[in-house]
Amino acid sequence: MIRRALIVVLLIAAAAPLMLAMSQLPPHGSSETPPYTHISPYYLEHGAEEAGAENIVTDVILNYRGFDTQHEVTVIFTSMAAVLAVLLLDPPGRQRAVQVQQPVPVSTVVRFIVRVLAPFIALFAIYVILNGHVTPGGGFQGGTIIGALVIALSLVMSKEDADALLPRKAEHLLQAAAPIAFFVVGLAGLFAWGEYLYFPRDEELRWLSTLMLIIIEIGIGVGGACVLIRIFRAMRAD
């Protein structure tokens, strides 16, 4: 008990200077802050013409900061590889017996609602991926929606039907779709213009910028969905 009180006092003592710092930051919502006056006007004014997307956030993450996004998709691929390595490699030795639970029968209401809503959710996810450069959304958001849809369908279908949604061969081919899409677009830029991941900046070639953005987004969407489905299947399999 005394230990908990001591920890609370310590946290309050640590939070007090932070609160002092928060009260001295520029007021919330003001437009005079240094990042807003010095850095952002360039992206807001020139982003739509130079970068080929009307959603400035998609612009920034795929065009101006494309390398960061490439490493981010590598991070999520690495985490999937690590999850598979942790869960599927069994060293010899003492293992606790895995408790086998009785499978609970799925209620009819849940099964009906999931199966009726599934095509609409899939359509919405494809819309989010393909329109990520015009409306809010993008590759990763749509990919996560597809992954969550397949997870929900796996819970209401039998095991064979759920495995048929994403067969083994497709899993192995698609799991690295995101880094490979980046790599392909980057190498195409290297061969055509001499720089890795080069987006053309002329007025006439703006359609090419938009096309490259869409290819990368489809790659991120499909790759992200496959990674999440594989993580789910690895964590669930007994």
Add this chain to the structure above:
Amino acid sequence: MSTLFDITLIVLLIACSIAVVRLKDLLAATVVFSTYSLTMCLLWLHRGAPDVAMTEAAVGAGVTTVLFLIAIGRTTGHEK
């Protein structure tokens, strides 16, 4: 009255996080955690950041909650 809405969301956030800390039953803590994620998404949507809000909604309610539920199902469901 956007200020009243803001204060409601922030109070709900703090209440949800305190509930996550105090609940002993891990299944209930996961459900409250999903509510916390949804409230954070609403806060960002109200502030004008739709991309971040959509990502947090899809990831927080869709993926993180399901992974927590699988982990709780395969280990114990109660905190000692």
Add this chain to the structure above:
Amino acid sequence: MLEALWQNLDYAASVVLFCIGLYTVITKSNLIKKFMGLNIMETSVFAFIVALGVVDGGDAPIMGAGAEPPFINPLPQALILTGIVVAVSTTALALSLIIRIWKQTGTIEADELRELE
């Protein structure tokens, strides 16, 4: 100072959430509860950084039809998108490690794990 803190309510709420998450990580001994505290800390930092870019009366930074300046700062949102993806990656890995610990030792309380060595 209280006046300024009331105007920056978003920032103060992030600090409070961060401290609640940190308390959970330090005090609780169940590994899954510790990990929920870590996730609360992560989302509180995301909320702080996104709130830094908000402009009063600004629109979302999407140049379509009917969008007028002033716009909200788009750069923090780009940073936080990458941050959310990294958070979900660490969540997946940490939870699978917890399942593995349960399979090997039969307990996921940090106090009992410390005595097992």
